[in-house]
Amino acid sequence: MSRTIDNFESLTAVVKQAVVSLLYRLADDELIIGHRNSEWTGHGPILEADIAFSSMAQDEMGHAQAYYQLLHQLGEPDPDTLAFGRKPREFRCASLVCLPKGDWGFSVLRQFLYDASETVRLTALGDSSLVPLAQLADKLHGEEKYHLMHGRSWVLRLGHATDDSHQKMQSALDYAYPHALGLFEPTECDEPLAQAGISPREEELKRQWESAVAPVLADAGLTVPEGAKPLYGGRVGRHPDALKELLDGMQLVYNIDPTAKW
């Protein structure tokens, strides 16, 4: 067991930098998937689906804000500046969350793969030696369970509903899976974070995620693409063009006058 770290002040410089990096990855994933979720508001195939994605969008944005707030405590800019004032290359989200919302099947499948990764991550971070992070992770975990329940039920339903739905879900999985593996892109922060007991290594989280999603995908009659290669780059600021398009829209109003009071 690692020693408990009660507050950010007692972090060494190297570990503090690693925590900042980790928080950017967590926050940016949440903000961007939250924005993608919000693209279903008013467009869901049925009312409940629309409401679900709108609620999840609110949750994810709130979670992003909470992580940005921790970053702010660590000396980074305030949450609004972080969300609206950064360029695409400054974001540290994985490519999975950047991809356009696609069709309904892709959106629910992406959501399921992402929520399963969050569950794995938040479970681990709930035991983090870094107390402020462990407390937040524990809180978010309770809310994220409902997202995973939602995604899983849609994946199971559409995997078996009709030949057409099955085929669409399989294509969505073939396309999304390498991007999903990219959620666990190793970084130079892995070692300091693991050694301080703050977060497990990405490789370890990936293994847990694979064993969490495999049985559900199998139940849905879907085949995990064999030999899928992870698509990395997001954690070092290399993103699909879709992120720039998303940010151009999301940041438009803010950038007209960043000093405006709302």
Next chain:
Amino acid sequence: MPHQSKRTKQSEPGAQATGHSADKCRMSNIECRLPDSILPFDNRQSTIDNSLLSAIWQALGSVTDPEIPVVNVIEMGMIAGVRIEADGVVIDVTPTFVGCPALDVIRENIRAAVSAVTPAHVTVNVVFDPPWTSERISETGRKKLKAFGLAPPTGQRSVGAMPTLERTPCPYCDSEDTDLESIFGPTLCRSIHYCRSCLQSFEHFKTV
């Protein structure tokens, strides 16, 4: 997130009943978390502070969630701490759902209500220590939610297990012959259900 100050007095309703020292309370909010029915009185503190604390708790009792206007923030278990410090009054609020859009309104309403009973500067912090769970809603709070037509959270919060939403008891007729209609509802903290017994839809405050 530690709260440190040269002169800190912390109170939770009924904290005196356990005989916790003020120091112990300062180290951990969780240790002095207690039911919400009693107003604070601590004979180790001055009469002036006690009467102010009592007025603050009464003021907090008038603040509700704008989306659930029948239950106050104390009954919801959202007040994590009240302290009188050298430079003002500090209220720690632990949010029900982190992304709750009502949170800013609630914070402002708390600040306004407490400012009405003291000229001191009032700070309202959002904290995750202790993290809010649905177990923090008091018995009175649960009864009020039910009377409002909102089925209170059921069961125990369990970190590993998935929540149960099937067979949530109907707030109108108490039947458990109910179906889950949607995991998400009109606000992100609620799910939608249908009662086969009294044939009404109802909402449920989710267990987190």
